[in-house]
Amino acid sequence: xxxxxxxxxxxxxxxxxxxxxxxxxxxxxxxxxxxxxxxxxxxxxxxxxxxxxxxxxxxxxxxxxxxxxxxxxxxxxxxxxxxxxxxxxxxxxxxxxxxxxxxxxxxxxxxxxxxxxxxxxxxxxxxxxxxxxxxxxxxxxxxxxxxxxxxxxxxxxx
Amino acid sequence: xxxxxxxxxxxxxxxxxxxxxxxxxxxxxxxxxxxxxxxxxxxxxxxxxxxxxxxxxxxxxxxxxxxxxxxxxxxxxxxxxxxxxxxxxxxxxxxxxxxxxxxxxxxxxxxxxxxxxxxxxxxxxxxxxxxxxxxxxxxxxxxxxxxxxxxxxxxxxxxxxxxxxxxxxxxxxxxxxxxxxxxxxxxxxxxxxxxxxxxxxxxxxxxxxxxxxxxxxxxxxxxxxxxxxxxxxxxxxxxxxxxxxxxxxxxxxxxxxxxxxxxxxxxxxxxxxxxxxxxxxxxxxxxxxxxxxxxxxxxxxxxxxxxxxxxxxxxxxxxxxxxxxxxxxxxxxxxxxxxxxxxxxxxxxxxxxxxxxxxxxxxxxxxxxxxxxx
Numbered sequence: 001x002x003x004x005x006x007x008x009x010x011x012x013x014x015x016x017x018x019x020x021x022x023x024x025x026x027x028x029x030x031x032x033x034x035x036x037x038x039x040x041x042x043x044x045x046x047x048x049x050x051x052x053x054x055x056x057x058x059x060x061x062x063x064x065x066x067x068x069x070x071x072x073x074x075x076x077x078x079x080x081x082x083x084x085x086x087x088x089x090x091x092x093x094x095x096x097x098x099x100x101x102x103x104x105x106x107x108x109x110x111x112x113x114x115x116x117x118x119x120x121x122x123x124x125x126x127x128x129x130x131x132x133x134x135x136x137x138x139x140x141x142x143x144x145x146x147x148x149x150x151x152x153x154x155x156x157x158x
Numbered sequence: 159x160x161x162x163x164x165x166x167x168x169x170x171x172x173x174x175x176x177x178x179x180x181x182x183x184x185x186x187x188x189x190x191x192x193x194x195x196x197x198x199x200x201x202x203x204x205x206x207x208x209x210x211x212x213x214x215x216x217x218x219x220x221x222x223x224x225x226x227x228x229x230x231x232x233x234x235x236x237x238x239x240x241x242x243x244x245x246x247x248x249x250x251x252x253x254x255x256x257x258x259x260x261x262x263x264x265x266x267x268x269x270x271x272x273x274x275x276x277x278x279x280x281x282x283x284x285x286x287x288x289x290x291x292x293x294x295x296x297x298x299x300x301x302x303x304x305x306x307x308x309x310x311x312x313x314x315x316x317x318x319x320x321x322x323x324x325x326x327x328x329x330x331x332x333x334x335x336x337x338x339x340x341x342x343x344x345x346x347x348x349x350x351x352x353x354x355x356x357x358x359x360x361x362x363x364x365x366x367x368x369x370x371x372x373x374x375x376x377x378x379x380x381x382x383x384x385x386x387x388x389x390x391x392x393x394x395x396x397x398x399x400x401x402x403x404x405x406x407x408x409x410x411x412x413x414x415x416x417x418x419x420x421x422x423x424x425x426x427x428x429x430x431x432x433x434x435x436x437x438x439x440x441x442x443x444x445x446x447x448x449x450x451x452x453x454x455x456x457x458x459x460x461x462x463x464x465x466x467x468x469x470x471x472x473x474x475x476x477x478x479x480x481x482x483x484x485x486x487x488x489x490x491x492x493x494x495x496x497x498x499x500x501x502x503x504x505x506x507x508x509x510x511x512x513x514x515x516x517x518x519x520x521x522x523x524x525x526x527x528x529x530x531x532x
Contacts, residue, residue: 024351080228
């Protein structure tokens with residue numbers, strides 16, 4: 001007799017536990033205010049990433065097309081994967097001195113692991129991360145980028 | 159060679175072999191289990207690993223200590239911050255640097271948030287392994303809030319790379335404390351749903367209670383640590399027994415069960431989330447002022463010798479062992495990853511259970527495959 005009671009009690013408890021779980025899902029089903037899904041490709045216009053988000057390595061330029069990179073190569077030494085190549089050249093300044101300057105700052109996005117050691121180690125704060133996160137391209141050559149813009153110069157006083 | 163491995167592993171005359179993985183949704187990665195069956199009963203499980211071996215230990219030998227940090231993120235990606243912390247603590251111990259109190263507290267808070275998000279993903283994927291797809295959405299919904307906290311402060315969502323030898327990469331974001339407090343309030347108010355959907359569910363209970371029992375003796379002799387070991391009564395919480403960072407100043411309970419079956423391994427993780435929230439609540443409102451990093455030399459050279467540090471990740475004990483010959487690169491780097499050791503017990507506890515139970519047992523050990531292979 002006892003086992004029969006146990007049997008039916010087990011069935012009743014089982015159904016009750018299922019109903020309890022279902023009540024949670026039903027609560028969300030009938031309350032559209034609690035939807036947390038972001039409709040990603042459609043909300044691209046007003047999608048704001050956090051300031052510190054590590055998207056794409058960039059070299060900020062000001063309105064006079066000047067950057068802060070001195071071409072010292074510390075970022076290249078600190079990079080664990082060889083994603084950064086600094087190609088420097090020697091230039092002659094207006095007062096006749098020769099100094100080292102940057103020719104090309106090459107960034108291989110495909111090799112980058114976003115550890116931020118380059119940004120942290122840069123002595124002149126020339127590098128930063130942008131909030132761009134859509135990195136997919138059809139041609140892998142596009143993943144190699146030149147960070148200094150053509151015709152750009154080093155900022156005065158860096 | 160392959161043939162030999164299979165034949166020695168099987169004691170039946172005509173075994174029926176099934177490859178579970180390397181591409182199987184419930185192995186959570188590229189783990190291949192060669193299962194020998196008699197009917198539906200599992201007779202032997204031989205795990206084959208190495209599908210995602212990247213040679214991280216070898217790579218470390220050609221990287222400087224700050225560069226190694228970003229590789230440890232990629233071992234156990236669900237406890238990324240705790241892995242970073244392990245290497246940092248070891249390097250700091252070797253260099254005999256005194257770390258500011260602020261750094262210790264922030265590291266502890268981040269580590270506990272990492273543990274919460276890891277167990278949330280465990281809950282989500284374990285529910286899905288056992289046929290409850292709803293769990294996955296609810297688990298990830300809550301995990302997203304932790305990832306947002308990470309993203310705002312560190313710039314990364316899973317791969318945080320936040321610790322560095324000598325402190326932290328950046329200071330915490332001004333919103334950090336408010337967000338963490340909001341999250342804890344939210345998560346405490348919503349945790350009952352986890353129990354209503356999965357813990358109390360009759361199908362879930364039938365499939366987990368009494369399945370895959372691991373005794374205390376076996377847990378000790380196989381070295382199963384973390385929530386899986388503590389579910390068997392193996393008191394192995396390094397935060398309690400060998401406190402590092404700020405764990406010596408917080409009060410928390412070590413979650414211990416004695417049953418050691420699949421259901422209690424699951425319960426141990428649910429209880430650990432509550433304990434982690436307790437730890438965070440004790441620390442979050444009084445983070446000490448001070449610098450967030452110590453000024454370090456540009457090139458770190460560890461003195462010649464051997465250095466060892468153990469930490470408690472979300473899955474168990476992670477040991478970092480560095481042999482230095484006085485150079486800027488380590489001479490040898492060894493990680494004792496919890497998942498590799500926990501995998502060893504899978505064959506032992508899944509024998510004589512059905513193949514559907516194997517999914518439940520493997521899921522309850524909560525493997526992260528890149529941590530097994532490294």
